[in-house]
Amino acid sequence: MKLKNWKELPEGAIIKNTPTSPEFKTGEWKTKEPYYHAEKCTHCLLCWLYCPDSVITVKNKKIDVFLLEYCKGCGICAKICPVNAIEMREVEL
Amino acid sequence: MKLKNLKKLALTGNEAAAYAMKQINPDVVAAYPITPSTEIVQIFSKYVADGEVDTEFVPVESEHSAMSVCIGASAAGARVMTATASQGLALMHEMLYIASSLRLPIVMVVGNRALSAPINIHADHSDAMGSRDSGWMQMFCENPNEVYHTVIMAVKIAEKANLPCMVEMDGFITTHEMEMVETLDDKEVQEFVKKRIPLYSVLNVEEPITIGALDLFDYYFEHKRGQVEAVFKAKKIISEVVKEYNTKFGFNFPDFVEEYETEDAEICVVAMSSAAGTLKEAIDLKRESGIKIGLIRIKTFRPFPYEILRERLRKFKAVGVMDRAETMSTLGGPLSIEIKASLYPLDKKPVIQNFIFGLGGREFSLEDAFHVIEIIENIKKGKKYDDVLYIGIRE
Ligand code: SF4
Numbered sequence: 001m002k003l004k005n006w007k008e009l010p011e012g013a014i015i016k017n018t019p020t021s022p023e024f025k026t027g028e029w030k031t032k033e034p035y036y037h038a039e040k041c042t043h044c045l046l047c048w049l050y051c052p053d054s055v056i057t058v059k060n061k062k063i064d065v066f067l068l069e070y071c072k073g074c075g076i077c078a079k080i081c082p083v084n085a086i087e088m089r090e091v092e093l
Numbered sequence: 094m095k096l097k098n099l100k101k102l103a104l105t106g107n108e109a110a111a112y113a114m115k116q117i118n119p120d121v122v123a124a125y126p127i128t129p130s131t132e133i134v135q136i137f138s139k140y141v142a143d144g145e146v147d148t149e150f151v152p153v154e155s156e157h158s159a160m161s162v163c164i165g166a167s168a169a170g171a172r173v174m175t176a177t178a179s180q181g182l183a184l185m186h187e188m189l190y191i192a193s194s195l196r197l198p199i200v201m202v203v204g205n206r207a208l209s210a211p212i213n214i215h216a217d218h219s220d221a222m223g224s225r226d227s228g229w230m231q232m233f234c235e236n237p238n239e240v241y242h243t244v245i246m247a248v249k250i251a252e253k254a255n256l257p258c259m260v261e262m263d264g265f266i267t268t269h270e271m272e273m274v275e276t277l278d279d280k281e282v283q284e285f286v287k288k289r290i291p292l293y294s295v296l297n298v299e300e301p302i303t304i305g306a307l308d309l310f311d312y313y314f315e316h317k318r319g320q321v322e323a324v325f326k327a328k329k330i331i332s333e334v335v336k337e338y339n340t341k342f343g344f345n346f347p348d349f350v351e352e353y354e355t356e357d358a359e360i361c362v363v364a365m366s367s368a369a370g371t372l373k374e375a376i377d378l379k380r381e382s383g384i385k386i387g388l389i390r391i392k393t394f395r396p397f398p399y400e401i402l403r404e405r406l407r408k409f410k411a412v413g414v415m416d417r418a419e420t421m422s423t424l425g426g427p428l429s430i431e432i433k434a435s436l437y438p439l440d441k442k443p444v445i446q447n448f449i450f451g452l453g454g455r456e457f458s459l460e461d462a463f464h465v466i467e468i469i470e471n472i473k474k475g476k477k478y479d480d481v482l483y484i485g486i487r488e
């Protein structure tokens with residue numbers, strides 16, 4: 001992405017066209033990421049509720065895909081899962 | 094020449110500021126009382142209680158919160174005013190930078206007072222000088238009449254520049270000094286300040302925005318560059334608004350500097366705020382004995398009028414700069430340092446003598462002013478002094 005020069009920026013450092021968070025890939029600095037064992041999952045949705053970065057998506061009241069480019073590897077989902085359906089694995093750097 | 098008969102009221106500096114605020118009728122005032130500017134919000138809160146203004150008055154628990162409320166309200170698009178002094182201004186410090194970088198045109202009246210320790214409630218400019226790099230405009234007034242008119246002009250200047258502005262006066266000397274103030278009608282004030290047209294509003298749901306977001310090595314520098322450009326542009330706005338005000342109401346208020354007896358002067362003294370009054374009197378008397386001295390009073394300290402000062406001061410042989418604050422850098426007072434920097438590019442420049450005076454409200458008497466003038470006159474004749482002289486101190 002080409003960065004804007006100072007004259008091109010809106011005054012007051014405001015950000016228009018919000019939200020801009022989808023452009024911000026929070027998953028760039030993780031060392032571990034969740035590996036999802038679908039066969040163990042009861043679809044209680046706790047991990048979906050607890051993930052601080054909205055990585056885990058839900059479709060028809062069931063866990064769908066993990067948007068791993070936003071996953072920062074905190075491990076909360078694995079910790080919260082009551083049936084150990086999520087396992088944290090090292091990310092290859 | 095006055096264009097009309099203005100209503101004259103005997104008001105102190107604080108009363109003049111509060112009265113101007115009443116006529117401006119801002120949307121929001123958030124404030125915390127502090128000597129010597131307490132009266133401003135005290136009087137204003139009475140206007141609120143008596144239903145004389147439509148203002149939402151927010152009494153907060155600290156100056157930090159006062160400025161935070163002002164920022165929130167201003168970002169929503171409101172016309173916002175407040176007042177403070179000394180430790181209160183110091184407590185607002187971190188929020189001052191947020192107000193200016195979000196480009197919020199808050200107008201704040203400051204009753205300049207010393208900073209602790211030792212604790213002191215009287216006039217000096219230490220509080221204001223602590224905020225000089227915060228991105229706020231700073232206009233220093235000589236007397237209550239100037240305070241009244243500057244508060245009104247500051248609203249328009251701030252809202253056109255989208256930058257916050259402090260209107261400052263010396264604690265007690267001006268905040269509590271009663272003087273004749275020529276006032277405008279409510280309607281004239283309203284017509285002059287008009288309605289605020291904000292740069293943005295966080296309450297505008299049609300165009301949602303984010304303000305004050307995290308801004309790291311990739312954009313922070315560009316945003317600061319844009320901010321300093323806004324301060325540059327504010328200089329033109331200040332000149333235009335002051336000119337419009339003077340023309341409309343028949344005044345002669347200075348935009349950046351006021352000159353007194355400078356035309357044929359060989360030496361000059363530079364000062365801000367109430368000390369200029371004493372110096373004018375001393376200049377009149379000294380001129381009778383043939384000393385050709387003039388005064389330049391700096392009205393607008395931020396943005397700093399270096400171009401004007403470079404131009405106006407170059408012709409003098411010696412210039413004395415009066416600082417009612419210390420920088421504790423050992424280099425002297427802030428005003429003298431900035432004036433020296435302003436004149437540096439000149440090949441031939443006057444000798445600049447710094448005088449520190451009046452700290453903690455120490456009286457600046459007519460005798461002190463004479464003493465200052467005599468020293469500048471001696472410098473003209475070739476006498477040398479220490480870089481920084483302390484006036485009115487027990488040696
Ligand atoms: S590791 Fe953290 S960020 Fe990644 S999916 Fe799990 S809860 Fe979300």
Ligand code: SF4
Binds near residue numbers: 042048063081084085
């Ligand atoms: S917390 Fe575990 S069981 Fe519940 S939805 Fe998530 S992965 Fe499935």
